Structure formats: structure tokens, C-alpha cells
Amino acid sequence: MFDSKKCSTCQRALPRNAFAGNKSRPDRLQTCRRECSAEHYRRRQEVKGLSARVKVPVPRGFKRCPQCRDVRSHDQWERNKPSSDGWASYCRACRTERNREASFRRRCGLGQAELQDLAEQQGRVCVICLAAPPEQVDHDHETGKVRGVLCFSCNAALGQFKDRPDEIRRAAAYVEGNVWKPTLVAPGVYQLPS
Structure with a gap:
């Protein structure tokens, strides 16, 4: 040759x-x-009305992240054997952020901006306790539809009640002081209050 x-x-x-x-x-x-x-x-x-990425010279042992545009050493990148250079497309920090966003969008159907808008509409407080900041997305387990953004405790409580309104009402009656004790009618047979 x-x-x-x-x-x-x-x-x-x-x-x-x-x-x-x-x-x-x-x-x-x-x-x-x-x-x-x-x-x-x-x-x-x-x-076509588009722009091509400008190639930035990068020293040996470094790579430029297209998202944050920082030039970082290879120890801040994940390995990716199939890629042309053997490294992931995005640095670890950007890749973590992108994966978190994609996972959240898959699970909830919302992006971070939409979640912030929803929390803003709620006045930046949990809609159940009206005290804690909203940080957990609450959704209907049957339909998957997002209902709101709750604090961790309120979201966990709804999960423990398995989203059953009748159980939540009984719990509210119990907390409000309405005695919820079964009455012994016969040996081994109890009647629940209505």
C-alpha cells in the first residue's frame, strides 16, 4: 500500500x-x-438551517462534555467500549442528571420543569399537611395519573393506606377521637361501629 x-x-x-x-x-x-x-x-x-458542533481541541487523557461543555479528565467519565473513543458521551455528573431526568419522565410522565410548575401551583407546600415542602410525586396507582406533589411523610402515609379512601376515613375518625372499638356481641363475634 x-x-x-x-x-x-x-x-x-x-x-x-x-x-x-x-x-x-x-x-x-x-x-x-x-x-x-x-x-x-x-x-x-x-x-438545512442547522449548525454543526464546533470541534474543540482537547489534550490527551481528557474529553469535552457536550452538555456542560467542560473539558474533564478521563477519570470523570464512565467507560463505554462500543463508542469510538471508549468513553461515555457525557461526563459522570451530566450523565447522572440525564439518567435521573429520563427515569423520572418514564415513571411519572413529567419533566423537572413541569414538576416545579405543579409545586408552584400548590404554593410550594404539601397539599395534605400544608406545612412541609413538596418533594414526592403522588399518583393514582390504578391509572398512573399524577395527583400532586406531597411531602415524604404524607406520600408514605397514602402508600401505607394503599390509596383506599375508606381506610383513610376510618383513620381520620380514629385520630379525631371517635372511638373505633368493636363491641363484643357473642363469644368471638365482634360488631364494628357504623
Whole structure:
């Protein structure tokens, strides 16, 4: 094989490592060098009204995160063998944030902004105890529909009552002082108060 190749765009003879790989070509290299391909791609994006990412030079052992735009050392990235460079697309901090957001959206059907709007509509307090800040999304377990944002304690309490209104009413009557003791009618037979 030759040590150089001619770029089909700029017509310059360059070393083989200036060209990206292409397994379908006989010489297994692209027809134009990397820089010419990048410029062609940038022009195509502009025609579509889009912008191409600007390639930022990064020192060896570092990578730039597209979300926070920080250049971080490889110890702040997760490994990802299938990717071209062997590292994840986003730094650990951004990846954690993205995964949390995606998981929350899958489970609740809400984004963080929508959750903040819902909490704002509630006056930034739990709608049951009216004291604690809302931090837990409450939803109907049958339909999956979000009902509101509650404090941890109130949300846990509803979960313990399994969202059964009759149990919650009995608990409220008990707390309000209405005695809820069964009456012994016969040996082993108790009558519940109505």
C-alpha cells in the first residue's frame, strides 16, 4: 500500500492517517480527508438551517462534555467500549442528571420543569399537611395519573393506606377521637361501629 493518498476535494496528497476509515472502499479509506469532510458537513447543516458542533481541541487523557461543555479528565467519565473513543458521551455528573431526568419522565410522565410548575401551583407546600415542602410525586396507582406533589411523610402515609379512601376515613375518625372499638356481641363475634 501507498503511504499517501490524494484527497478528492482539495486534491492534496496527504498521509493515510489524514483520512477516516471506510470499509466499503477498496483502500478502506474515505475519498476526502477528515477536514474536507467536516467542512462539507458544516455547509450541508447550514443549508438545512442547522449548525454543526464546533470541534474543540482537547489534550490527551481528557474529553469535552457536550452538555456542560467542560473539558474533564478521563477519570470523570464512565467507560463505554462500543463508542469510538471508549468513553461515555457525557461526563459522570451530566450523565447522572440525564439518567435521573429520563427515569423520572418514564415513571411519572413529567419533566423537572413541569414538576416545579405543579409545586408552584400548590404554593410550594404539601397539599395534605400544608406545612412541609413538596418533594414526592403522588399518583393514582390504578391509572398512573399524577395527583400532586406531597411531602415524604404524607406520600408514605397514602402508600401505607394503599390509596383506599375508606381506610383513610376510618383513620381520620380514629385520630379525631371517635372511638373505633368493636363491641363484643357473642363469644368471638365482634360488631364494628357504623
